[in-house]
Amino acid sequence: MSPSEVPPRPPGTGFDRDLTHYGDVGFASYLRRTFTKSMGYTEDSLSRPTIGIVTSESGFNNCHRQMPELVEAVKRGVMLAGGLPIAFPTISLGEAFLYPTSMKFRNLMAMDVEEMVRAQPVDSVVLVGGCDKTVPAQLMGAFSAAKPAIQLVTGPMMTGSYQGERLGACTDCRRFWGRYRSGEVTQPQINAVEGRLATTAGTCAVMGTASTMACIAEALGISIPGSAAIPNVHADRLRAGEHSGALAVDLARTGVAPSEIVTKDSVVNALRVLLAIGGSTNAVIHLTAMSRRLGLSFSDEEFNSLSDSTPVLVDLKPSGEHYMEDFHNAGGVPAVFRELGDLMNLDCTLVTGQTWRQVLDDWDNWRDESVVHSLAQPVSPVGGIVALSGNLAPRGAILKRSAASEELFESEGRAVVFESLDDLANRIDSPDLDVEPDDFLVLKNAGPVAAAMPEAGYIPIPKVLAERGVKDMVRMSDARMSGTAYGTIVLHIAPEAAAGGPLALVRNGDRIRLSVRSKSLDLLVADDELDRRRRAWTPSEQEPDRGYSLLYREHVTQADQGCDFDFCIPSDVGGPA
Known part of the structure; x- marks a missing residue:
């Protein structure tokens, strides 16, 4: 097709869309076409x-x-x-x-x-x-x-394979790492597995x-x-x-x-x-x-x-x-x-x-029933995730019940508190950590404002318990966890600790009750004691920020609002008016 035969483009489409502002629309189109021609496009292409x-x-x-x-x-x-x-x-x-x-x-x-x-x-x-x-x-x-x-x-x-066992990142990554931490897997074995998980x-x-x-x-x-x-x-x-x-x-x-x-x-x-x-x-x-x-x-x-x-x-x-x-x-x-x-x-x-x-x-109606079960014989009769609320999570939290231990769904335990990610890293493997299998591990200051909400909610089983064969226990935080992780883990507690949410008030030895049946998460501390703690609470000092980090910290919303920037959300769903 010769240039004279090319049909004209509809106005405001293709390369004529959204012209750069020069104060002269004709010149803007002419200049854009000039630079487009430098890339070798024909009139046919541009039509x-x-x-x-x-x-x-x-x-x-x-x-x-x-x-x-x-x-x-x-x-x-x-x-x-x-x-x-x-x-x-x-x-x-x-x-x-x-x-x-x-x-x-x-x-x-x-x-x-x-x-x-x-x-x-x-x-x-x-x-x-x-x-x-x-x-x-x-x-x-x-x-x-x-x-x-x-x-x-x-x-x-x-998937990959190791010694005849099928492997895939990253659930198997976590499974082998847990076995390595507990001493079941040796250093040479974990090194070999590392090269077979993502092939x-x-x-x-x-x-x-x-x-x-x-x-x-x-x-x-x-x-x-x-x-x-x-x-x-x-x-x-x-x-x-x-x-x-x-x-x-x-x-x-x-x-x-x-x-x-x-x-x-x-x-x-x-x-x-x-x-x-x-x-x-x-x-x-x-x-x-x-x-x-x-x-x-x-x-x-x-x-x-x-x-x-x-x-x-x-x-x-x-x-x-x-x-x-x-x-x-x-x-x-x-x-x-x-x-x-x-x-x-x-x-x-x-x-x-x-x-x-x-x-x-x-669509072909065949399916592999071992992978996609029937409605009559499901993997589980209820959905994989449940939203929780209560005085510890007034704006909500979630738990992946399909990857959790059912025997822990209705439980009460003593809080073992980690004040920050650094505190968790420094103490989780301490041989002196005061922790038992029926305790609740609590991580604070890992939410969107405090730490950009990392996948730290998959709190590892303390080494002293892993070596005793403990595979799961109740863990909770204002953080996230990887979608490849598993365990009885309460996540996205809102508001987060750094924003003054009730999570900030939890202390070692407090009793916490989790009920998946009633979809609740409660701190079993008297209201007057919580009020006293709240009056005494002050937010932790954070390092000075600039650029995107400053923008992020000042405008990120809580987990229940998607951790989006408040200025990106339409006003009718909670953004700026």
Whole structure:
């Protein structure tokens, strides 16, 4: 096609979208086209819908090692559908490589995604990512930017093997580390295991946070059906990339924004899937933040009602025995939707333009019942996570009951208190630690304001107890834990200790009662004594901050509000008026 035959672009689309301000619109278009021509684009290319591909590749992100090949598949899909693909980077959040924790930078990445999607001349975007905080950050940003978007996850890694035992990061990482701490595993053995836990590109091989967020994105309808569990190195992952690129062109032409796909009904679908897969506790915070960006919310009461009526169907580590590649082969998220049946909102529209009902009508109804159980024979009759409240958590806390010890669900114990992360590190393995198996380990000052809420809630079993064979005990904090972790662990206590929450008032020897049945967490100390402690309490001094750290500390919200920045949340769900 010669330049004279190229049809004119619709005004305000493609490279004519969002022109840079120079005080002269014609000059702005002329200058942009000049610089675009320097990159070798033809008039034919520039006449097409412009599809942004948001990439988050980094040498410090093992989850995204194969991203260049996946991005090429997306580009292929865009071009085959008649669009122009333009890839651009944002910051990357490699879970194990960020100090003090990747959670501190989730909101920074969300801001990066939002502003680059909004500022650059793209008609729609494909969000390519997978590592734990990456998917929520990309979706938070895209939801606020309000341009058409589709999520494409990088996919889970495959499993490895050690002495005939199948292994996958990172639940097996924690299991072997616990055995090493207790003396069951030798130094040479733990060194050998270290090299067998993560043997391919991709996100963790279990139902950790990355896999959970992939399933949630699919349940919300913002990624293509059946794509969440495809292994990173599987050819189907590249086909999902091509399909996502083609769909992004359709979205650019129809202008369907995320708010037209992600509704309260689809959020309920995502919550039910979270509960049915035995998903990560981190997903509660992330889905809260993502939903609030669209003016949506859900209460602890709604969450518990869903949890009590949604069985765990998926038998995957850390709540079961299988791995993500097994979940993919067993039918993935569509198999969960089909088995939950009338519990789901099947008329929600997906990014493909179909409803879930239409998807399931055409989907192969086979599933591996050892991985995705039937509704009649679930892994557990109730959902994997429960929200708690009480005088120790007036704004809530959560517990992953699918990965906890049922014999500890109704218990009372003596508090063994660690005042900070440093205090925990310095004393947890002390041979002089005064602790018994029925005590409650309590960690303070590990919440969003105090410490950017690291995954320190998986408090290790004290060495003196591990050596006695203790495998689990009640632990609680204002921190998070990895989605790959397990144990009877109360998390996200809000308000956090550093904000003056009741957790700050707990002292060694206090009695605490946990009741999963009544969904309560209570400090058994008289009100007048708590009032006296509260009057005497002063917040701990923190190191001076600057730049992003200062912005984070001054504006991050508590766990019950998703740990988002207050200025990013619409006023109708609690943001600034």
